[in-house]
Amino acid sequence: MKIRSDILRIYQAVHTWGGICAGMLLFIGFFGGALTMFKAPLERWVSAPLLPVQQLAPGQVDKVVAGVLAAYPAAREEFTLHVARQEHTPAPVSWQAGESGHELDFGLVRWQATLGADGELAVRQEQPSLLAELIDMLHRTGGIPGTLGEEYLGIYVMGVAGVLYFLALVSGVILLLPTLVKDFFALRPGKNRKRFWLDAHNILGIASLPFHIVISLTVVVFAFHDQFYDSLRAVVYRDQPMFTPPPIHGALGDASKLLPASQLVERVQRQAPGFEVTELLYMGVESPRPIVRAAVASPRHVVQGAETGFVILQPYTGEILNTSMLPGQGNTWSTLVAPFFALHFGSYGGDTVRWLYFVFGLAGAALFYTGNLLWVEKRRKNQLRQQPLPAQPRKTVLIGAATVGVCLGSVAGTGATLVAAKWLHAFGAHANDAYLTVYYTVFLACVGWGFLRGAARAGAELLRACALVALAIPVTSVIGAAVPALGMWAHTSPATLGVDATAFVMAGLFWWCAARAARRAATGPADSIWSHQPAQAVPAEPASRVGT
Amino acid sequence: MSADVKRAPIRPDWWRKTFAGAVLGATLAFALAGLFAWVGPGGISPPDKSQFVMWSIAPVWMTVLGFVWLFRTGTQALLWLGGANLLAWGLLLFVRG
Numbered sequence: 168m169k170i171r172s173d174i175l176r177i178y179q180a181v182h183t184w185g186g187i188c189a190g191m192l193l194f195i196g197f198f199g200g201a202l203t204m205f206k207a208p209l210e211r212w213v214s215a216p217l218l219p220v221q222q223l224a225p226g227q228v229d230k231v232v233a234g235v236l237a238a239y240p241a242a243r244e245e246f247t248l249h250v251a252r253q254e255h256t257p258a259p260v261s262w263q264a265g266e267s268g269h270e271l272d273f274g275l276v277r278w279q280a281t282l283g284a285d286g287e288l289a290v291r292q293e294q295p296s297l298l299a300e301l302i303d304m305l306h307r308t309g310g311i312p313g314t315l316g317e318e319y320l321g322i323y324v325m326g327v328a329g330v331l332y333f334l335a336l337v338s339g340v341i342l343l344l345p346t347l348v349k350d351f352f353a354l355r356p357g358k359n360r361k362r363f364w365l366d367a368h369n370i371l372g373i374a375s376l377p378f379h380i381v382i383s384l385t386v387v388v389f390a391f392h393d394q395f396y397d398s399l400r401a402v403v404y405r406d407q408p409m410f411t412p413p414p415i416h417g418a419l420g421d422a423s424k425l426l427p428a429s430q431l432v433e434r435v436q437r438q439a440p441g442f443e444v445t446e447l448l449y450m451g452v453e454s455p456r457p458i459v460r461a462a463v464a465s466p467r468h469v470v471q472g473a474e475t476g477f478v479i480l481q482p483y484t485g486e487i488l489n490t491s492m493l494p495g496q497g498n499t500w501s502t503l504v505a506p507f508f509a510l511h512f513g514s515y516g517g518d519t520v521r522w523l524y525f526v527f528g529l530a531g532a533a534l535f536y537t538g539n540l541l542w543v544e545k546r547r548k549n550q551l552r553q554q555p556l557p558a559q560p561r562k563t564v565l566i567g568a569a570t571v572g573v574c575l576g577s578v579a580g581t582g583a584t585l586v587a588a589k590w591l592h593a594f595g596a597h598a599n600d601a602y603l604t605v606y607y608t609v610f611l612a613c614v615g616w617g618f619l620r621g622a623a624r625a626g627a628e629l630l631r632a633c634a635l636v637a638l639a640i641p642v643t644s645v646i647g648a649a650v651p652a653l654g655m656w657a658h659t660s661p662a663t664l665g666v667d668a669t670a671f672v673m674a675g676l677f678w679w680c681a682a683r684a685a686r687r688a689a690t691g692p693a694d695s696i697w698s699h700q701p702a703q704a705v706p707a708e709p710a711s712r713v714g715t
Numbered sequence: 716m717s718a719d720v721k722r723a724p725i726r727p728d729w730w731r732k733t734f735a736g737a738v739l740g741a742t743l744a745f746a747l748a749g750l751f752a753w754v755g756p757g758g759i760s761p762p763d764k765s766q767f768v769m770w771s772i773a774p775v776w777m778t779v780l781g782f783v784w785l786f787r788t789g790t791q792a793l794l795w796l797g798g799a800n801l802l803a804w805g806l807l808l809f810v811r812g
Contacts, residue, residue: 333777399772402749501763
């Protein structure tokens with residue numbers, strides 16, 4: 168397909184500017200997002216085994232609920248009944264102090280209630296690990312601190328990055344169209360490095376284009392949906408209602424008259440055959456609008472939440488109030504909206520799609536990384552025949568160092584928080600307070616290292632650091648299992664072992680990349696920011712280095 | 716192809732076109748979303764329709780912004796998108812009553 172050169176020139180500028188402004192932030196978002204695909208396994212992996220996973224009969228669970236509601240007024244505001252109990256939710260009932268808001272509360276206190284050996288209510292207070300939440304937050308904010316109004320500043324910045332990302336996609340496709348047939352899936356290694364990176368960049372971009380379009384549009388919506396709704400209310404809906412609140416049920420608010428949880432589960436099960444009911448979130452059981460939000464999981468359905476769909480019901484009568492978030496039972500409009508969420512969350516095919524999204528997420532991170540490499544490569548000064556080694560432009564030296572430092576820094580920082588989670592617990596420190604310190608220390612140290620040592624040296628060194636940090640994750644688990652006296656642990660469920668195994672594989676991958684980067688720096692062409700060979704007056708075989 | 720060669724090349728006009736796409740594209744997306752809310756299937760009242768209406772804003776806005784640099788000049792971009800806005804907003808105010 169032929170496209171006029173003036174159009175190509177303009178969209179080349181759009182692509183370059185959008186890409187270089189948003190690339191590193193999007194790398195962090197994609198890396199964090201890939202990990203967030205396995206948020207629940209991460210949560211389980213990091214939860215200290217303070218309480219064994221409780222096996223209770225439905226009747227015993229009902230007894231726990233009744234006991235908690237009678238003795239703990241805070242639970243009447245909101246509590247969760249865990250039908251599916253795993254390492255991070257070992258007890259049947261949990262609740263927390265205060266309201267769960269937009270922002271993370273590092274001092275979060277949670278209570279877990281179960282039945283003791285004597286058959287009586289046993290309640291313990293704990294501070295749950297926020298590690299998985301923090302990785303999610305890194306994914307959504309790019310690690311940019313601060314708030315703006317009631318929202319994290321980083322979310323808005325990520326929204327703007329989402330706009331630039333969409334523009335980069337449109338312009339990237341326009342740029343590729345003229346040579347699409349020729350270039351697509353042609354990966355040409357060999358002498359021309361720029362050609363190789365451009366081919367890699369194009370394959371990554373085109374092969375996952377629909378995924379990227381969906382992600383960029385949903386990022387814009389997730390960042391600005393409050394502003395969108397407010398504007399719609401102001402200029403479109405005005406006094407028309409935009410949402411229908413749950414019906415008022417008046418004077419039913421006596422928590423001792425709640426239907427037994429087992430009956431509610433059964434009621435949801437009947438409404439959602441083929442789904443597994445994983446938890447019931449009770450909200451305001453003594454308020455005029457008592458509701459239970461039942462989470463229902465199924466790998467065979469497109470669900471609106473990150474992991475589950477939902478059914479809303481009335482906890483006193485068992486009446487189903489809302490099925491708009493239950494796949495197949497919503498109205499036309501909620502059925503049309505659900506895929507927007509599911510396509511971002513990858514919640515439409517169980518673990519298969521989760522792994523697919525994990526790979527797409529890492530591939531997306533690689534897309535932005537190769538984009539920056541191309542930016543640098545394009546501005547490279549080649550050594551001319553019989554001429555001394557030219558100095559590379561300052562901006563490429565800086566962008567190269569920043570790319571290496573920021574991208575690998577976010578990887579190493581995230582890995583370090585996982586390792587720190589168990590070691591801090593071993594030393595009796597509370598990890599939630601320390602996660603941010605660990606992440607930002609490692610991240611900023613890597614960025615500093617990138618500028619200090621230059622892209623060529625830091626590239627290989629930071630990749631090795633990433634490999635070591637990743638390796639430390641399964642090693643820590645092995646130590647925890649081998650020496651229980653240390654106070655660390657290793658869970659043995661497949662999901663948590665998967666965390667260790669994935670970290671181990673990634674350690675190998677980083678080490679391989681580090682070896683390649685080190686070789687490039689030592690023996691590759693010297694007229695590049697990726698070489699750390701000392702400048703020679705006139706190289707012995709200048710001809711072979713021209714044009715690379 | 717010969718017709719293309721004779722035509723003057725597209726001017727980048729970065730500021731005007733970007734403004735047209737970013738701001739007029741957004742207001743146009745809101746007006747179209749509003750029209751869909753009022754006269755689209757089901758009218759203004761169906762439950763959960765407002766969510767779909769909200770979701771429709773970003774794709775329209777981003778599409779306009781993405782292709783705004785194809786206008787021949789920045790002024791043309793402003794005029795066309797400004798005109799489309801006037802039309803869409805006029806219709807929205809009319810149907811909203």
